Amino acid sequence: MSRDRRRFLTGAGAVGLAGLAGCVGGFGNEGGAEYQIGTVYATGGLGDDSFNDMAKQGLDEAEGEFDIGLDKREPETEGEFGSAQSQFAESGEYELVNCIGYAQAEALSENAPAYPDQDFILVDEVVEEDNVRSYVFDEPAGSFQVGHLAGLLTDREFAAGDGETNPDANVVGFVGATQTPLIESFEAGFRAGVEHANEDARVVSSYTGVFTDTSAGQQAARSMYQNEDADIVFHAAGRTGIGVFQAAKDEGRFAIGVDDDQSISNDDFADVILASMVKRVDSAVYSAIESVVNDEFTGGEAEQLGLEEDGVIAKYGDTLGDEIPDDIKTQLEESRQAIIDGEIDVPTEL
Numbered sequence: 001m002s003r004d005r006r007r008f009l010t011g012a013g014a015v016g017l018a019g020l021a022g023c024v025g026g027f028g029n030e031g032g033a034e035y036q037i038g039t040v041y042a043t044g045g046l047g048d049d050s051f052n053d054m055a056k057q058g059l060d061e062a063e064g065e066f067d068i069g070l071d072k073r074e075p076e077t078e079g080e081f082g083s084a085q086s087q088f089a090e091s092g093e094y095e096l097v098n099c100i101g102y103a104q105a106e107a108l109s110e111n112a113p114a115y116p117d118q119d120f121i122l123v124d125e126v127v128e129e130d131n132v133r134s135y136v137f138d139e140p141a142g143s144f145q146v147g148h149l150a151g152l153l154t155d156r157e158f159a160a161g162d163g164e165t166n167p168d169a170n171v172v173g174f175v176g177a178t179q180t181p182l183i184e185s186f187e188a189g190f191r192a193g194v195e196h197a198n199e200d201a202r203v204v205s206s207y208t209g210v211f212t213d214t215s216a217g218q219q220a221a222r223s224m225y226q227n228e229d230a231d232i233v234f235h236a237a238g239r240t241g242i243g244v245f246q247a248a249k250d251e252g253r254f255a256i257g258v259d260d261d262q263s264i265s266n267d268d269f270a271d272v273i274l275a276s277m278v279k280r281v282d283s284a285v286y287s288a289i290e291s292v293v294n295d296e297f298t299g300g301e302a303e304q305l306g307l308e309e310d311g312v313i314a315k316y317g318d319t320l321g322d323e324i325p326d327d328i329k330t331q332l333e334e335s336r337q338a339i340i341d342g343e344i345d346v347p348t349e350l
Helices: 051-065 078-091 102-114 139-154 181-197 214-227 238-251 281-293 326-340
Strands: 035-040 068-073 096-100 120-123 132-137 171-176 202-207 232-236 254-259 273-279 301-305 312-316
Touching: 035 051, 035 078, 035 281, 051 068, 051 096, 051 254, 051 281, 068 078, 078 096, 078 102, 096 102, 096 281, 102 120, 120 281, 132 281, 139 171, 139 181, 139 232, 139 254, 139 273, 139 312, 139 326, 171 181, 171 214, 171 238, 181 202, 181 232, 181 326, 202 214, 214 232, 214 238, 232 238, 232 273, 238 254, 281 301, 312 326
Parallel strands: 035 068, 035 096, 096 120, 120 132, 132 301, 171 202, 171 232, 232 254, 254 273
Antiparallel strands: 273 312
16 A cells, blocks of 8 residues: 555444454554554464564564564454454554464454455465465475474484484474464474384374463473473474473473574573474565565465475574484485475375
8 A cells, every 4th residue: 555545444344443452552653654564463472482573573674674664463362353453454554464373364354355455464374355465384394394304313313402312212293282274284294294204203292272371382292202202392382382392401302493493582492402494474574565665565466485485494403403414404405305396295284
């Protein structure tokens, strides 16, 4: 939405503002900037060292490059997404509203047609409206890569940092947050990667039901380490996953992070984080803002970001990466290229 056609936007079908007060903070943007950008974060908010914080990295990068003002909402429940989105749209002051997370799709499906002159982006789900650009990632392919890593390590003696494997057990684990198709797709890719490396390995999984409870993540992972003798646990659980790292450190085993390079964002646990399945939400947010600034924003499209586009990356841990054997890294590069070339078909669901 260009500044010369910015106007007050209304729509009878919009999700209303009632009940929002006190949930996501006051309203008002940073005046004086040429472009105003609003962001509605996923539940859990900033400080998750994962998904939301990756979005913020993209915003911070854009703020350093362009004359933009930033405003944000951090809903505490999914029921607040619609009101947070429509607050931005009602004001008529924002060139772009970023909706971070698949759970915002339902609300945006109502708000986007109700505010046709407001441009939106949606991360992790697709809304087919002319004023919405959707960004989706190939999480199964990225998860396959870290599953391949886990499968190759679990049946060999490997010690680095504060962790070590028990090759006699041959077990790895997955901790998810909500048991939804998106999070299950992480597990599906991870399982396929483990099997590709090691048909004899066993994968155990658990869902905590929440993205914000580190104690739940710690409990789920500790059970895998202690009761199942798991060597490595991969999480797709937002801030809950920080508890997985704590359990790995307590038990002298390994973990794999998600979304961000969590060996850096959670450097207290760098000695047990083998790698992270990095999801470049920051790149999606930055490129959307760049397109607005360059008057090139196009809605009604979905952009797929996979291995070939570096939208998902198996990023070795900042501390432990150099300890991972070169032959394993070579095999991961080979499987990455095989996925890109279509020689490996990665499942997207369990």
